[in-house]
Amino acid sequence: MWQRFKEIIEYREMLRNLVHKELRARYKGSALGFMWTFFHPLLLLVIYSFVFSFVMRVQMENYSLYLFTGLLPWTFHVTSLTMGTNAIVSNSNLITKIYFPREILPLSIVLANMVNYLLALPILIGALIYLDWDMGPSLLVFPLVLLIQALMLTGLTLIVSALNVFFRDLEHLLSVLLTGWFFLCPIVYPISMIPKEYIGIYTSFNPVTPLIIAYTDIFYYSRIPNWNNLLTITGFSIAIFVIGFIIFNHLQKSFAEEV
Amino acid sequence: MTTAISVQGVSKKFRLFVDKTRTLKESVLFWRRNRFYELNALNNINLQIKRGSTVGIIGRNGSGKSTLLKLLSRIIYPDTGTIKINGKVSTLLELGAGFHPDFTGRENIYLNASILGLSRSEVEEQIDDIIAFAELEKFIDNPVRNYSTGMYMRLGFAVAINVDPDVLLVDEVLAVGDTAFQSKCQEKIDSFRARGKTIVLVTHDTSQAESMCDYLVWLDKGEILAEGEPHDVVGAYLDRLSKLEEDAALISHDKDEESRREQRAERVEKGDNVSECEGQHTDTELTVPEEKSDKMKAERWGNGVVEINSVKMFDVAGNEKYVFQCGETVQIAIWYEMKQEIKDLVFGIGIFRGDGLQCYGTNTYLDKFKQSNYPPKGVVKVTIYKLNLLHGKYFLDVAAHSQKGLPYDYLTRHWSFTVRSRIRDVGVARLDHAWKIEQVV
Numbered sequence: 001m002w003q004r005f006k007e008i009i010e011y012r013e014m015l016r017n018l019v020h021k022e023l024r025a026r027y028k029g030s031a032l033g034f035m036w037t038f039f040h041p042l043l044l045l046v047i048y049s050f051v052f053s054f055v056m057r058v059q060m061e062n063y064s065l066y067l068f069t070g071l072l073p074w075t076f077h078v079t080s081l082t083m084g085t086n087a088i089v090s091n092s093n094l095i096t097k098i099y100f101p102r103e104i105l106p107l108s109i110v111l112a113n114m115v116n117y118l119l120a121l122p123i124l125i126g127a128l129i130y131l132d133w134d135m136g137p138s139l140l141v142f143p144l145v146l147l148i149q150a151l152m153l154t155g156l157t158l159i160v161s162a163l164n165v166f167f168r169d170l171e172h173l174l175s176v177l178l179t180g181w182f183f184l185c186p187i188v189y190p191i192s193m194i195p196k197e198y199i200g201i202y203t204s205f206n207p208v209t210p211l212i213i214a215y216t217d218i219f220y221y222s223r224i225p226n227w228n229n230l231l232t233i234t235g236f237s238i239a240i241f242v243i244g245f246i247i248f249n250h251l252q253k254s255f256a257e258e259v
Numbered sequence: 260m261t262t263a264i265s266v267q268g269v270s271k272k273f274r275l276f277v278d279k280t281r282t283l284k285e286s287v288l289f290w291r292r293n294r295f296y297e298l299n300a301l302n303n304i305n306l307q308i309k310r311g312s313t314v315g316i317i318g319r320n321g322s323g324k325s326t327l328l329k330l331l332s333r334i335i336y337p338d339t340g341t342i343k344i345n346g347k348v349s350t351l352l353e354l355g356a357g358f359h360p361d362f363t364g365r366e367n368i369y370l371n372a373s374i375l376g377l378s379r380s381e382v383e384e385q386i387d388d389i390i391a392f393a394e395l396e397k398f399i400d401n402p403v404r405n406y407s408t409g410m411y412m413r414l415g416f417a418v419a420i421n422v423d424p425d426v427l428l429v430d431e432v433l434a435v436g437d438t439a440f441q442s443k444c445q446e447k448i449d450s451f452r453a454r455g456k457t458i459v460l461v462t463h464d465t466s467q468a469e470s471m472c473d474y475l476v477w478l479d480k481g482e483i484l485a486e487g488e489p490h491d492v493v494g495a496y497l498d499r500l501s502k503l504e505e506d507a508a509l510i511s512h513d514k515d516e517e518s519r520r521e522q523r524a525e526r527v528e529k530g531d532n533v534s535e536c537e538g539q540h541t542d543t544e545l546t547v548p549e550e551k552s553d554k555m556k557a558e559r560w561g562n563g564v565v566e567i568n569s570v571k572m573f574d575v576a577g578n579e580k581y582v583f584q585c586g587e588t589v590q591i592a593i594w595y596e597m598k599q600e601i602k603d604l605v606f607g608i609g610i611f612r613g614d615g616l617q618c619y620g621t622n623t624y625l626d627k628f629k630q631s632n633y634p635p636k637g638v639v640k641v642t643i644y645k646l647n648l649l650h651g652k653y654f655l656d657v658a659a660h661s662q663k664g665l666p667y668d669y670l671t672r673h674w675s676f677t678v679r680s681r682i683r684d685v686g687v688a689r690l691d692h693a694w695k696i697e698q699v700v
Contacts, residue, residue, distance in 0.1 A: 010376070011373070014373040016379075018370075021362070093353075093356055094374065097334070097353040097356040098350060099332050099334055099350065100375075253335075256334045
């Protein structure tokens with residue numbers, strides 16, 4: 001395993017270039033270009049705000065802010081997984097022609113989406129400043145939470161990208177699963193809306209829930225996230241990452257024959 | 260002696276699916292059906308390649324050459340056995356893999372080089388060389404989308420060749436660009452060799468393999484048939500190829516015979532009255548072929564008083580064959596049957612090149628061949644002591660006619676044979692010759 005890590009580090013230039021290519025190529029040819037990085041979450045925010053505060057009438061102070069805090073990391077999550085599913089399959093020309101550590105491909109997707117997430121953050125920070133929100137030292141915990149999420153996403157993306165080579169249905173299955181997953185996370189509603197007796201089940205089976213809770217703690221509630229909570233998801237993420245790495249490594253040897 | 264590549268007991272099987280099950284639904288519904296068969300791409304390969312050597316892998320299509328190269332480059336993995344490579348490996352399997360069409364040439368150099376494992380500083384050091392080598396100074400900041408195929412390939416080659424690995428694996432990509440660019444590629448490869456790098460080259464081109472490599476491996480059906488000195492291996496390989504060609508030629512000869520018979524039957528059906536011609540030795544009776552313009556069309560005409568039943572060619576040992584080496588002794592045998600007794604029967608042969616040029620033609624009359632009487636049913640044997648025709652495909656005409664030229668049976672372009680030669684001299688035939696240079700006082 002360390003040998004693989006070492007090799008991935010040797011190919012960091014390729015990773016860097018692929019992330020760059022991903023970011024540049026995504027909006028290539030569109031009139032607004034890179035501005036879409038900002039417009040996309042903003043438009044989503046408008047839609048969700050309309051539905052949930054105007055139609056569904058969620059009673060919450062600065063609901064849009066709460067929504068946005070959860071929506072950004074969720075977008076990171078969803079785009080990484082949907083794009084990551086195809087990371088190996090869509091690069092069959094590289095896989096069948098050139099040797100390089102295959103992990104680079106899903107990894108570049110996660111990193112590119114992380115950069116996108118970071119680029120959208122100024123909008124959130126701007127909104128916080130505009131609303132005269134109380135920004136405390138909790139912001140310092142943000143990099144740690146981001147790292148935990150990235151670790152988990154890398155593990156998940158490694159798994160889906162490798163499995164999709166052998167089961168092309170995964171990509172379609174995943175898009176449905178992700179919609180369900182979205183509503184199982186406290187993004188459009190606060191966690192307090194979950195009935196007390198179900199809260200245990202609700203939090204323990206969804207690794208994204210504690211992440212969203214941590215993010216809303218940092219930005220919306222301006223409080224240091226619960227350390228116990230953080231420790232749990234750190235363990236979760238490391239486990240997913242290791243499992244993903246092992247599965248990927250096991251399957252990658254036959255990629256060139258299957259794609 | 261240090262080993263650069265060590266391959267031990269490597270086997271690789273491929274599953275060829277008749278109709279590949281890909282979706283979850285299908286694999287659940289048809290999980291019992293294994294609609295594939297296994298193909299042994301490589302079978303227990305053992306190979307040691309010395310550092311600094313240039314090794315060629317030759318073989319026919321499907322012999323496992325590319326599979327071996329892909330195994331060496333770690334794109335696919337062996338089922339059994341181990342492969343050890345000392346040093347950095349670079350593969351030239353496909354040029355410009357990973358180019359992004361919307362990026363400029365320069366950006367793609369960075370991208371492609373990093374895929375091949377170069378660091379940024381290494382690329383920056385070499386980028387001017389790469390651009391100059393690809394001869395793309397003017398267009399390097401245009402998107403590669405607008406490049407021609409040649410430009411695209413040149414850029415791909417320039418990047419790949421400048422990676423500077425310890426072991427270079429090449430899969431028939433040297434045929435890139437025009438002649439000038441090719442010779443530049445050749446120089447680059449030569450300088451590679453000069454610096455003691457190891458090269459493994461997969462190729463169909465035996466003359467390239469012979470001139471470039473100092474060790475050859477001949478793969479056939481996933482096994483190493485021979486390895487060693489390029490000259491010996493190429494010789495053995497070409498022998499095998501011409502053997503295969505001979506077998507194919509024998510089969511095609513039989514087919515020609517068949518079509519000739521059909522034509523005969525057709526002619527009789529058409530109502531060419533054979534008996535009418537009996538004894539009338541006038542040229543007006545000639546049945547002129549209808550499509551004279553088509554030079555290579557197999558034709559048959561004549562009044563049928565003498566019928567040529569079959570024609571075969573043999574080598575000096577009496578084996579029937581239709582592929583000969585230049586200079587080989589060849590015997591042509593013509594089986595005939597006389598329908599009535601004729602006094603002035605003449606047998607002739609003619610040899611034509613593919614473009615219709617007559618290379619040689621003669622007959623028993625011209626050669627003043629005398630034999631008291633011809634048996635009514637017999638075989639004419641012509642021995643050509645030295646078939647000195649040059650490399651290529653030839654057609655054989657055979658005829659039985661009267662001294663005045665009245666055809667009894669005239670068969671043109673019905674049979675063909677091939678002459679092989681490793682000397683690429685030009686013209687029609689190789690005239691027996693010798694060179695000598697003397698000092699003039």
